[in-house]
Amino acid sequence: MPSNPKSAASLAEEAKMATCKHALDCSMYSQFGRSGLLDIWKQKYCNGKYEDCVRYQLTLIGEPVSPAMLPNGKMLR
């Protein structure tokens, strides 16, 4: 049974609480926040070892980050 989609406001609040300080501006984090299916990504990266997130690493050095790039560096196809 589908769960209720989270509102933009609750997603923003959740992003502020994330360990990764880039979560608020991360387009992939907002995608993860839409579905319980994807919580595992947030547990491993956004609220876990966010330093391992390739999106985070690229942002730190000023490289452009594709909206389709996952935290593990792979691209969504």
Add this chain to the structure above:
Amino acid sequence: MTDPQSYWPWWLGSLGLAGVSIAFYLVTGRTLGVSGSYDRVLRGRRALEAADSAEHLLADPAAMEAALRAATEEEFGADAVAPQVAAPARSISTAVLVRKRWLTWMQHVVFLGGLLLGGGVSALSRGELGLRFCLDAEFGRYVGRGWIAWGVLFVGGMLAGFGARLSGGCTSGNGLSGCGRLLLPSLVATATFFAVGIATSLLIQARAL
């Protein structure tokens, strides 16, 4: 050589730098850094291309949902994926994304343009505005003349740019924004800039004497 007495008063420069640093942060949400802005302007096209590459997924929530599910199973295994799935993935308009990145790019272009304009206004106020292709006599005495001087300038510029990116910022990014926030890497980088600058200056003077 420009008479230092003809420069604007130091306190006016301090107020200007502080005002620009604060205004830059308020407008862009990022701390000021000239080499960083230059870098972002040069990389702007690549950023837009990165947004375009995801266009089909961003425009289609169902495709995004399927791609995320497949990627999650691939990364964590099928057991990690909850049986009941959920809300449709959010569709982000590519046009909105591209417009946002274009606006960010323009902010940096305007900032860099403002640097040129500000320098021009300063020179104009002293009656020194104009194009000059002859290097200063002092520069020629210390460093060399003709093509040697231009070569030294070119290599020096390359090294300064390389060093600025290596240290994550130049004298504005590390010196103004980083030291202002007491960031240790910026304090070290700025101390290094000044120490090497003073040492180089002393070496050149010693060689010229």
